[in-house]
Amino acid sequence: xxxxxxxxxxxxxxxxxxxxxxxxxxxxxxxxxxxxxxxxxxxxxxxxxxxxxxxxxxxxxxxxxxxxxxxxxxxxxxxxxxxxxxxxxx
Numbered sequence: 208x209x210x211x212x213x214x215x216x217x218x219x220x221x222x223x224x225x226x227x228x229x230x231x232x233x234x235x236x237x238x239x240x241x242x243x244x245x246x247x248x249x250x251x252x253x254x255x256x257x258x259x260x261x262x263x264x265x266x267x268x269x270x271x272x273x274x275x276x277x278x279x280x281x282x283x284x285x286x287x288x289x290x291x292x293x294x295x296x297x
Contacts, residue, residue, distance in 0.1 A: 236249070
């Protein structure tokens with residue numbers, strides 16, 4: 208039995224665990240800073256980094272509108288399909 212895929216999976220999970228641990232460790236470090244201005248600056252940096260990570264890619268208005276229309280059309284089609292399956296006057 209070849210254990211190579213298991214080794215890769217274990218390595219990937221280990222790397223993921225380490226990366227999430229360091230991210231949470233960075234967030235926890237600010238509260239241990241004694242000087243108030245430095246601590247507030249640390250929190251501000253964290254806020255900016257978090258906002259930058261959460262910021263979605265800029266989409267043009269036209270592509271956003273087309274995507275919304277496609278989604279609405281799919282929703283409408285699903286409703287129409289479910290309505291057609293209702294027995295009227297059985």
